[in-house]
Amino acid sequence: MPLQEIPEGAICQSDITDAKGNLIAGQGQPLTAVKLKALEKTGVPAATVAVEDGRTLSVAPSEVNSTLDRFMLNDTTQPPFPTLIALCESNDGVGG
Amino acid sequence: MSTAPSVDSLVDDVTQLVSQPDIFHKLEEAIEDPNMSLDSVANLLAGDPDLTLRLLGIANSCLFGFPAKVESLDRAITLIGTRQLRDIVLVTVVVRNLRQLNVELIDMDQFWRHSVATGVLARAIAVKRGESNVERFYALGLLHDIGKILLYLKLPEVMIAVNEQMDSEFSSQFQAERSALGFDHAELGGALLESWDLAETLHCVIASHHAPMADQDWASDASILHVADVIANAMNWDECGAKLVPPMESGSWDCLDLCESELPEIVERGHEQYKDAVQLMLN
Numbered sequence: 001m002p003l004q005e006i007p008e009g010a011i012c013q014s015d016i017t018d019a020k021g022n023l024i025a026g027q028g029q030p031l032t033a034v035k036l037k038a039l040e041k042t043g044v045p046a047a048t049v050a051v052e053d054g055r056t057l058s059v060a061p062s063e064v065n066s067t068l069d070r071f072m073l074n075d076t077t078q079p080p081f082p083t084l085i086a087l088c089e090s091n092d093g094v095g096g
Numbered sequence: 097m098s099t100a101p102s103v104d105s106l107v108d109d110v111t112q113l114v115s116q117p118d119i120f121h122k123l124e125e126a127i128e129d130p131n132m133s134l135d136s137v138a139n140l141l142a143g144d145p146d147l148t149l150r151l152l153g154i155a156n157s158c159l160f161g162f163p164a165k166v167e168s169l170d171r172a173i174t175l176i177g178t179r180q181l182r183d184i185v186l187v188t189v190v191v192r193n194l195r196q197l198n199v200e201l202i203d204m205d206q207f208w209r210h211s212v213a214t215g216v217l218a219r220a221i222a223v224k225r226g227e228s229n230v231e232r233f234y235a236l237g238l239l240h241d242i243g244k245i246l247l248y249l250k251l252p253e254v255m256i257a258v259n260e261q262m263d264s265e266f267s268s269q270f271q272a273e274r275s276a277l278g279f280d281h282a283e284l285g286g287a288l289l290e291s292w293d294l295a296e297t298l299h300c301v302i303a304s305h306h307a308p309m310a311d312q313d314w315a316s317d318a319s320i321l322h323v324a325d326v327i328a329n330a331m332n333w334d335e336c337g338a339k340l341v342p343p344m345e346s347g348s349w350d351c352l353d354l355c356e357s358e359l360p361e362i363v364e365r366g367h368e369q370y371k372d373a374v375q376l377m378l379n
Contacts, residue, residue, distance in 0.1 A: 070330070070332075070337075070339065070340055070341050071330070071340075071341050072266060072340060073266070073267075073268055073340055073341065073342060073343045074326075074341060074343055074344055078349075079349055079356045080323075080349055080354075080356045080359050081344075082356070083356045083357070083359045083360065084327065084330050084359060085330075087330075087331065087359070087360060087363050088330050088331060088332070091331055091332070091333075
């Protein structure tokens with residue numbers, strides 16, 4: 001299920017972590033709009049959530065489609081990634 | 097169930113297909129000879145017209161930025177210097193030999209564009225750090241992924257599975273290769289260069305470019321290559337980067353002793369040289 005289709009308020013059936021193991025949303029917590037945005041930005045290898053009507057859905061980013069998605073194997077808060085990501089974003093703008 | 101082939105057996109197989117860079121070894125002998133003259137080196141290289149043309153093209157490119165046009169081989173050798181010339185000849189000959197191979201599962205133009213991007217960025221980092229013989233870093237970049245060609249050539253089915261694993265598990269290629277084979281393209285490429293009796297400064301650094309801090313003897317050079325590879329994948333010039341930027345090994349950026357604020361200048365310098373270098377190397 002593409003991340004964009006996950007409804008706000010869906011309950012996580014298990015912990016969802018990013019590629020570095022940082023917890024984005026814990027088991028039993030609802031997926032707020034902010035958390036869904038974080039998932040979109042960092043991407044997740046795979047995760048499972050249960051929505052309120054009882055269905056269980058496996059979720060994963062359907063494709064790598066943003067600059068930040070491409071960096072999911074790295075800790076983007078550490079040097080030199082903040083500058084490198086900014087350079088990539090300006091590179092996209094000039095068609096490099 | 098068949099067992100995964102070893103690095104040695106793959107290198108043995110491939111050396112039947114890819115010729116050794118003989119002219120490079122002859123050039124090394126000539127340079128080491130105390131009685132060697134520049135004329136004798138120029139004559140040796142002139143026996144290979146394609147190589148001569150490429151060397152003159154490189155001498156006149158923005159990689160060197162000489163103010164006047166370099167029109168003769170002996171002039172190019174004088175300006176470039178024999179040590180850097182040796183590395184330029186090596187990559188030119190190896191790339192020429194490998195480009196003759198028909199490897200169906202790999203986009204060879206994209207492969208070489210990524211190699212060139214890594215080379216110019218490694219060279220730019222080396223210049224920034226004040227390293228001697230910066231052409232060695234360009235050579236390292238050009239050759240750093242040749243192990244991938246061997247894998248796609250000899251183990252296409254394994255590499256299809258590796259690509260599937262990369263897509264399904266969001267892993268980088270070297271991690272998926274290690275999972276499937278127990279080794280990665282970096283180790284294989286290093287082993288091939290070692291089988292050609294090339295210097296440790298080439299094959300050891302290439303072998304460790306995805307684990308640059310593993311061997312302290314090569315940590316500095318391997319970190320330059322490793323970081324250049326990550327930047328080349330991130331910048332994705334002409335879409336030559338991987339879908340996912342490979343992980344930068346902890347400590348490798350610190351090992352370079354550079355400020356993050358110096359990165360834009362390094363990338364800009366690399367990009368200036370990239371188009372010229374692609375044209376020279378691939379056309």
